[in-house]
Amino acid sequence: xxxxxxFIPGNxxxxxxNADVFEADALIIDLEDAIAxxxxxxxxxxxxxxxxxxxxxxxxxxxxxxxxxPLFSKDMKALAPLEIDGVVxxxxxxxxxxxxxxxxxxxxxxxxxxxxxxxxxxxFELLQIAKxxxxxxxxxxxEDLSAATGMHRDENGQELLFCRSKLLLAAKxxxxxxxxxxxxxxxxxxxxxDIQSAKRLGFDxxxxxxxxxxxxxxxxxxxxxxxxxxxxxxxxRHEETNSMRFSLDGxxxxxPVVEKAKALLESAEAYRFKRxxxx
Amino acid sequence: MKHERLGxxxxxxxxxxxxxxxxxxxxxxxxxxxxxxxxxxxxxxLKELHLMASALFPVHKPILPLIKDGTIADITTNYMNGPxxxxxxxxxxxxSLTMQTHGGRARSIxxxxxxxxxxFIAAPAVDKAKNASGVHGKNACGSLGYAIEDSLYAKRxxxxxxxxxxxxxxxQIQGDAIDDVLLVKTLxxxxxxxxxxxxxxxxxxxxxxxxxxxxxxxxxxxxxxGVSFQSGAGxxxxxxxxxxxxxxxxxxxxxxxxxxxxxxxxxxALEGGLVDKLxxxxxFDDAAIESLKKNANHxxxxxxxYANPNNANRVIxxxxxxxxxxxxxxxxxxxNVTTDSYGTIIGGSGGHSDTAEDAKLSVIxxxxxxxxxxxxxxxxxxxxxxxxHIDCLITERGIAINPKRRDLLEKLKDTRLPLxxxxxxxxxxxxxxxxxxxxxxGDKIGVVESRHGxxxxxxxxxxx
Numbered sequence: 001x002x003x004x005x006x007f008i009p010g011n012x013x014x015x016x017x018n019a020d021v022f023e024a025d026a027l028i029i030d031l032e033d034a035i036a037x038x039x040x041x042x043x044x045x046x047x048x049x050x051x052x053x054x055x056x057x058x059x060x061x062x063x064x065x066x067x068x069x070p071l072f073s074k075d076m077k078a079l080a081p082l083e084i085d086g087v088v089x090x091x092x093x094x095x096x097x098x099x100x101x102x103x104x105x106x107x108x109x110x111x112x113x114x115x116x117x118x119x120x121x122x123x124f125e126l127l128q129i130a131k132x133x134x135x136x137x138x139x140x141x142x143e144d145l146s147a148a149t150g151m152h153r154d155e156n157g158q159e160l161l162f163c164r165s166k167l168l169l170a171a172k173x174x175x176x177x178x179x180x181x182x183x184x185x186x187x188x189x190x191x192x193x194d195i196q197s198a199k200r201l202g203f204d205x206x207x208x209x210x211x212x213x214x215x216x217x218x219x220x221x222x223x224x225x226x227x228x229x230x231x232x233x234x235x236x237r238h239e240e241t242n243s244m245r246f247s248l249d250g251x252x253x254x255x256p257v258v259e260k261a262k263a264l265l266e267s268a269e270a271y272r273f274k275r276x277x278x279x
Numbered sequence: 280m281k282h283e284r285l286g287x288x289x290x291x292x293x294x295x296x297x298x299x300x301x302x303x304x305x306x307x308x309x310x311x312x313x314x315x316x317x318x319x320x321x322x323x324x325l326k327e328l329h330l331m332a333s334a335l336f337p338v339h340k341p342i343l344p345l346i347k348d349g350t351i352a353d354i355t356t357n358y359m360n361g362p363x364x365x366x367x368x369x370x371x372x373x374x375s376l377t378m379q380t381h382g383g384r385a386r387s388i389x390x391x392x393x394x395x396x397x398x399f400i401a402a403p404a405v406d407k408a409k410n411a412s413g414v415h416g417k418n419a420c421g422s423l424g425y426a427i428e429d430s431l432y433a434k435r436x437x438x439x440x441x442x443x444x445x446x447x448x449x450x451q452i453q454g455d456a457i458d459d460v461l462l463v464k465t466l467x468x469x470x471x472x473x474x475x476x477x478x479x480x481x482x483x484x485x486x487x488x489x490x491x492x493x494x495x496x497x498x499x500x501x502x503x504x505g506v507s508f509q510s511g512a513g514x515x516x517x518x519x520x521x522x523x524x525x526x527x528x529x530x531x532x533x534x535x536x537x538x539x540x541x542x543x544x545x546x547x548a549l550e551g552g553l554v555d556k557l558x559x560x561x562x563f564d565d566a567a568i569e570s571l572k573k574n575a576n577h578x579x580x581x582x583x584x585y586a587n588p589n590n591a592n593r594v595i596x597x598x599x600x601x602x603x604x605x606x607x608x609x610x611x612x613x614x615n616v617t618t619d620s621y622g623t624i625i626g627g628s629g630g631h632s633d634t635a636e637d638a639k640l641s642v643i644x645x646x647x648x649x650x651x652x653x654x655x656x657x658x659x660x661x662x663x664x665x666x667x668h669i670d671c672l673i674t675e676r677g678i679a680i681n682p683k684r685r686d687l688l689e690k691l692k693d694t695r696l697p698l699x700x701x702x703x704x705x706x707x708x709x710x711x712x713x714x715x716x717x718x719x720x721g722d723k724i725g726v727v728e729s730r731h732g733x734x735x736x737x738x739x740x741x742x743x
Contacts, residue, residue: 017711018483018484018675020484021484021487021675022677023487023490024489054710054711209484210483211486211487212481212483212486215486215490
């Protein structure tokens with residue numbers, strides 16, 4: 001499961017060309033907020049051409065589309081023939097999801113999406129959004145949410161605790177990814193605090209708005225040695241007993257715990273050489 | 280003998296056409312000494328001089344007319360950039376250009392291949408006994424390593440200073456070898472002397488390359504007590520040096536020495552107990568100068584003790600790892616840091632070729648694409664360092680190991696490092712840029728000389 005979702009502006013050739021070397025597990029090519037209105041067509045065309053010719057390998061690729069017409073239809077039409085893992089739908093609400101689904105139905109398509117939760121309204125229908133059929137993850141969009149609510153963010157994240165918790169619980173209840181909001185400065189100490197806030201709550205990953213944020217996020221979401229040791233012991237005992245239910249250190253282990261341990265070891269192996277700081 | 284006027288000094292020298300005069304480059308782009316002396320020699324009508332400067336920078340632009348009118352016929356140097364480099368690339372010079380290495384220059388002086396008639400040695404501090412140091416004075420530059428052989432082997436040795444003091448406790452140049460001292464108003468411009476505050480790159484591609492380099496070094500089990508390490512002052516090199524320090528610290532290890540050009544990141548390692556000694560042939564920043572002044576384990580060394588291939592005590596013969604850059608590299612791993620792909624001179628070996636040959640592991644770090652030009656070519660325009668001395672290439676899109684290093688390939692075979700052949704990396708670049716056009720060289724203007732004195736490659740005028 002991806003740890004780092006790196007935003008790449010869809011209108012900067014050098015960033016697109018190098019998007020796959022920054023060691024993010026997922027890319028979000030942005031056609032929305034990073035692109036000025038008069039550059040929307042150019043960015044869409046560049047992104048489509050780039051993905052046709054040089055679709056990055058070994059990384060999940062999403063495109064943040066524009067939610068409003070006529071840009072929504074133009075974006076969706078351009079992306080339809082491309083090999084991407086899904087779109088990121090800005091300002092996701094239940095009604096925008098239904099519109100998205102209706103558009104997909106016209107073409108008998110099933111392109112998944114990650115819902116960007118960044119309006120106060122969305123928090124009142126979060127569980128329904130999370131359980132919507134095409135939704136594979138939720139991203140907390142704290143910047144737009146701050147603008148809408150008057151919230152002031154700091155690196156301690158107390159002001160976000162409720163929103164983070166609610167989004168996380170909805171995502172976990174629906175069995176989809178919970179992805180934390182980006183931190184908007186490059187200063188490492190505050191980034192680290194913000195990452196830890198998300199990691200402690202149980203988020204699966206976090207967005208990055210600059211490639212230099214990727215190593216810190218990758219490091220933080222890489223399992224700790226203690227987590228790896230425990231997972232190895234669970235899997236070993238499972239293999240020895242050929243059972244999904246057994247006792248380890250006086251505690252009962254059952255199927256979800258075994259599967260979680262396996263997933264953790266698999267992701268650790270996959271990301272071992274994409275850890276943050278060269279270690 | 281002490282002189283307060285250049286004319287008076289020159290009156291006492293055996294000046295003649297065709298003579299060889301030498302300078303060092305520790306004052307870098309703040310140097311005023313070379314221009315001052317060469318202009319005076321020009322005014323005396325001297326012709327066909329051999330200028331032997333360890334490096335030439337943009338600040339030396341005022342000598343361009345002397346190259347054009349034949350006052351300077353031949354140039355021997357280890358590195359050059361700026362207007363002189365561009366002029367020579369376009370028009371050549373009356374005689375010949377010889378690009379040496381730092382170790383090769385020292386060897387050629389010690390062994391008499393190059394006989395210096397007069398060495399003009401800019402010295403930030405000189406005492407009454409004609410001892411000199413680079414760590415004191417308003418124009419302090421730190422180590423005077425590249426001037427030591429000049430001070431010992433030139434027929435006439437002149438210290439040029441703007442700072443006469445009574446005594447120097449720990450001189451780098453010994454006064455008993457010196458013939459004259461010239462007092463000038465100022466040696467140079469302090470801002471140009473220091474390279475500024477050297478900073479780790481913030482470029483995401485550069486940082487990716489640095490991370491990959493550290494992963495490679497770990498996979499090759501480089502990190503152990505007693506390891507020795509050298510890297511440059513570029514942004515990627517500094518990131519690697521800092522990362523190297525971090526790993527040494529986390530593992531509780533201590534290196535034996537760091538060598539070459541010294542920066543604050545090397546000093547951090549010394550002061551943090553991560554390395555026993557710094558062997559400093561040039562200081563790149565204030566922190567390095569201060570450390571050289573006060574820390575007994577920070578040693579200024581001469582170019583010969585640094586890299587002369589025939590000096591059995593040279594520091595780099597014990598070097599484990601060196602991190603180097605490249606302007607171009609070819610599929611035989613030959614590296615060019617002397618010219619660009621069109622033949623314009625943009626640098627030179629410095630210690631590149633010396634350290635690549637001597638170090639147990641030589642690692643090239645560079646972006647795969649430079650301003651849409653691929654790093655890897657089928658043939659480099661100019662060979663600075665032969666491919667047989669290059670072990671690894673690290674780019675943002677993968678790592679290539681020289682096939683000659685089967686031991687490294689064997690050690691890395693079970694890792695998940697992104698290993699490719701160098702041809703595969705070249706193809707990755709061509710997927711973005713297409714195959715680049717090869718430019719055709721113009722007339723020969725000089726040679727690249729190996730550290731052992733043989734001709735490694737020819738230099739030609741810029742091609743079409």
